[in-house]
Structures are given as C-alpha cells and as structure tokens.
Amino acid sequence: MTREYKTIxxxxxxxxxVEQVEGVTYAELAQIxxxxxxxxxxxxxxxxxxxxxxxxxxxxxxxxxxxxxxxFLGHPQELAVSGDMLGRVFNGMGHPIDGGPEILPEARRDIxxxxxxxxxxxxxxxxxxTGISTIDGLNTLVRGQKLPxxxxxxxxHAALAAQIARQAKVLGDNGSNFAxxxxxxxxxxxxxxxxxxxxxxxxxxxxxxxxxxxANDPAVxxxxxxxxxxxAAEYLAFDKGMHVLVILTDITNYAEALxxxxxxxxxxxxxxxxxxxxxxxxxxxxxxxxxxxxxxxSITMIPILTMPEDDKTHPIPDLTGYITEGQIILSRExxxxxxxxxxxxxxxxxRLKDKGTGEGKTREDHAGTMNQLxxxxxxxxxxxxxxxxLGEAALSPTDLLxxxxxxxxxxxxxxxxxxxxxSIFQTLDLGWELLSILPKSELKRxxxxxxxxxxxxxxxxx
Numbered sequence: 001m002t003r004e005y006k007t008i009x010x011x012x013x014x015x016x017x018v019e020q021v022e023g024v025t026y027a028e029l030a031q032i033x034x035x036x037x038x039x040x041x042x043x044x045x046x047x048x049x050x051x052x053x054x055x056x057x058x059x060x061x062x063x064x065x066x067x068x069x070x071x072f073l074g075h076p077q078e079l080a081v082s083g084d085m086l087g088r089v090f091n092g093m094g095h096p097i098d099g100g101p102e103i104l105p106e107a108r109r110d111i112x113x114x115x116x117x118x119x120x121x122x123x124x125x126x127x128x129x130t131g132i133s134t135i136d137g138l139n140t141l142v143r144g145q146k147l148p149x150x151x152x153x154x155x156x157h158a159a160l161a162a163q164i165a166r167q168a169k170v171l172g173d174n175g176s177n178f179a180x181x182x183x184x185x186x187x188x189x190x191x192x193x194x195x196x197x198x199x200x201x202x203x204x205x206x207x208x209x210x211x212x213x214x215a216n217d218p219a220v221x222x223x224x225x226x227x228x229x230x231x232a233a234e235y236l237a238f239d240k241g242m243h244v245l246v247i248l249t250d251i252t253n254y255a256e257a258l259x260x261x262x263x264x265x266x267x268x269x270x271x272x273x274x275x276x277x278x279x280x281x282x283x284x285x286x287x288x289x290x291x292x293x294x295x296x297x298s299i300t301m302i303p304i305l306t307m308p309e310d311d312k313t314h315p316i317p318d319l320t321g322y323i324t325e326g327q328i329i330l331s332r333e334x335x336x337x338x339x340x341x342x343x344x345x346x347x348x349x350x351r352l353k354d355k356g357t358g359e360g361k362t363r364e365d366h367a368g369t370m371n372q373l374x375x376x377x378x379x380x381x382x383x384x385x386x387x388x389x390l391g392e393a394a395l396s397p398t399d400l401l402x403x404x405x406x407x408x409x410x411x412x413x414x415x416x417x418x419x420x421x422x423s424i425f426q427t428l429d430l431g432w433e434l435l436s437i438l439p440k441s442e443l444k445r446x447x448x449x450x451x452x453x454x455x456x457x458x459x460x461x462x
C-alpha cells in the first residue's frame with residue numbers, strides 16, 4: 001500500500017529527512033512529486049523511529065519543502081527481467097537507452113538480491129575459454145568463479161574487458177547457452193560509446209546485456225548499477241539455465257560512490273575514508289556469483305578495478321582479494337614495452353585453476369606446462385636482472401637461454417593484441433614451442449611421457 005506524506009523537513013545534498021512516517025522499510029522505493037507535477041525517485045537509506053532518511057536519484061534542485069510530497073511505494077527498487085534483455089543497452093537504473101521498446105517483463109526482481117547460500121553452492125570446476133593466453137593457460141577461469149582484474153589508471157583494462165566479453169565461451173557449448181552481462185560503472189561518455197560500438201561491431205551485442213552508468217550520473221545510480229546487472233544475470237542463469245559471465249568495471253568508481261553517500265550520512269569513516277561496511281557491501285555483491293546445486297546455469301564474475309596509485313594494499317583491491325578467488329594484475333612496465341594485454345603473470349593468480357584444467361576439461365598437459373612456464377619465466381626474469389648487473393659474459397649458456405625465453409615469452413605468449421582469439425589448444429601448443437627454447441633436461445615440472453608426446457617435432461629433428 002502506498003503512503004503519501006508532506007512532512008519533508010530537511011534536504012542536505014542528495015539526502016532528505018522525512019518525519020512522522022509509518023511502516024517504511026530500509027531500501028524501499030519512494031517518489032517525490034513537486035508542485036509543478038514533476039516526479040523524482042529516491043530510496044530509503046535509514047529508518048529511525050518515525051523518521052526516514054531517503055536518497056534522491058536526481059538532483060535536489062527545485063524541491064520546495066512545504067509544497068512537495070513524497071509517496072512510499074511499498075517495495076524496493078526492482079528490475080523488469082525477460083529473455084528479451086539480451087542484445088539491449090540499459091542505463092544504470094535499468095531503463096533502455098538504445099532506442100528500442102521497453103522490456104515486457106516476465107518477472108520483476110528486487111535488485112538487492114541475496115548472496116548465495118553456501119549450502120546450496122556447487123563447486124566451480126568447468127573451464128571457460130577467454131581466448132587470452134595469460135588467463136586460459138596460466139590463470140584459468142572456471143565456471144562459477146569470481147576472478148577480478150587489478151588495473152591502474154591509464155592501463156587498457158577497458159579494451160581487455162571488451163575482449164573478454166567478446167571472446168569468452170564454455171568449451172563444447174554452441175554459444176546459444178552463453179550470455180555476458182556487462183556493467184560499466186561511473187565511466188565517461190567516450191568509454192560508454194566505445195563499449196556499445198565495440199559490441200555492435202563484432203556482433204557480441206546479441207548475447208550481451210549492457211548496463212552503462214556515466215560519471216555525471218548520481219552516486220546512488222552508481223551503487224544500483226552492479227546490482228541491476230547481477231539481478232539480470234541471476235534471472236538468465238537460474239531461471240533460463242544459461243552460463244552467464246558478469247563483467248563489472250570499474251569497482252573503484254562504485255566504492256567512491258559508497259564513500260560519497262557515507263560522508264553525506266555523516267557516518268564514521270574507516271580506512272582511507274571509506275565506510276566501515278565496505279567489505280560487507282562488496283561481499284554481498286560478489287557472493288551472488290557461483291553455481292547452484294541442481295541448476296544447469298551459473299554466474300561467473302570478473303570485477304575490474306583501478307588500484308589508486310597502483311597500490312595493491314589500498315582498501316578496494318585488498319578487500320576484493322579477500323572475497324574473490326584470485327586476481328589478474330596488469331603491469332605498467334609491460335604496457336610501456338607495448339605488450340597488449342599487459343598481464344603481469346607472476347603475481348597473478350587463479351585459486352581455482354586446478355579445478356578447470358586437465359584431460360576432459362582442457363588437455364592432459366595443461367597443468368604441467370602451466371607450472372613449467374611459470375618457473376621458466378621467473379628464472380628468466382631473475383637471469384635478466386643478473387645480466388644487467390654482472391654482464392652477459394658472466395652467465396652460463398643455459399642462463400642465456402632462460403633470458404631469451406623470458407623475452408620470447410613476453411613478445412609471443414603475453415602479447416597478443418586486442419583482436420587475437422586463441423583457443424586453449426593454440427595456447428598450449430605455443431607454450432610447448434616456447435619451452436623448446438630450453439634444453440629438455442630443464443623441464444622438471446612436466447611428466448617425461450608428456451614431454452615425449454608434445455615436444456615440438458622440428459626441434460627433435462634438429
């Protein structure tokens with residue numbers, strides 16, 4: 001039942017205090033009607049006795065306290081969901097902005113949702129191919145996993161996000177059962193236009209639901225955008241049985257919006273001024289991803305965030321790392337070398353990679369080559385540092401081969417541009433090709449029978 005009041009007492013920035021209210025609940029949606037008849041939406045942030053604090057989705061300019069009235073709608077913010085969402089572009093509040101018709105909803109869902117019950121979770125164990133060697137070969141993404149990308153200001157994470165959205169697929173699936181839900185949070189108009197045009201150019205838009213929230217949109221919309229995306233993903237995954245990849249960029253803008261709202265509410269700040277509940281808030285969002293027992297669908301999540309000052313200990317990447325299962329880290333040094341995508345292999349990690357590799361999932365040699373490539377690249381980097389200090393003459397022939405391996409690994413394995421889509425088998429074969437730079441005796445992390453089976457034949461003959 002809707003309830004209408006004319007007891008607005010105070011406005012402070014995006015916040016408004018309404019007195020003498022009854023039966024109002026947290027996160028309830030409300031509508032303000034101005035004397036001119038204009039309507040604006042807001043939601044309840046706090047209820048204290050018969051006082052409610054609401055946050056406006058639009059500007060508070062022009063609201064007359066005496067003559068404006070507020071109507072509480074009796075339900076939280078909802079998203080109209082339907083299979084017709086695929087191929088459409090929405091704003092951060094879930095309204096179509098692509099010139100197409102409104103969605104005819106099959107259901108309306110509360111965007112706040114709930115984290116998945118741990119007892120109802122199924123273990124992630126199926127490989128998702130992104131077409132990017134540094135992820136597929138070394139930091140494998142598994143269906144139902146949460147694998148964030150830690151970037152820095154000015155690094156090409158937007159292009160990487162678009163590439164993953166365009167190329168990702170479940171092996172053995174014909175593509176009709178795979179969808180991408182892409183949420184762009186607090187981005188510029190140019191970035192928004194880039195994502196839309198890129199998806200349309202490649203045809204990826206047909207299997208994508210795109211939500212865009214611009215930097216000049218209200219902070220409360222920025223907080224709602226990822227929840228809109230996850231609500232759409234839950235519907236496609238658990239009602240329609242689809243495999244859904246959710247890409248959220250940029251989580252840093254989301255956390256800044258939380259800090260802005262917290263400051264407006266005059267809450268006691270935590271680390272770096274962020275609210276003390278930042279961990280809880282991020283966890284409630286991230287934990288909506290996963291696989292559900294008895295359900296064929298799944299939600300796999302790739303949150304992307306820019307680390308302020310490239311600092312991994314900053315609260316946003318720090319807390320994200322606690323909640324998720326690994327991280328892909330982009331390197332400014334590799335980017336300056338012209339390597340795209342500039343994935344820093346050694347500090348990157350996928351904690352579930354062992355669950356998505358091996359015979360029947362990728363190939364029997366995957367785990368061995370992955371470990372050997374890590375070890376060889378690490379040794380090669382150390383050798384290059386020694387070379388810069390002691391000079392090339394001080395190194396053994398094997399050391400020089402490791403240095404050559406490190407250079408070739410970066411040029412051929414890490415670097416692949418934004419348009420090359422490598423299958424996992426191409427990635428594994430390329431790994432063997434690079435390992436053949438080293439003597440066979442150095443391959444101590446791969447079973448001898450696999451070396452005999454997969455070692456490149458041309459090198460054998462040489």
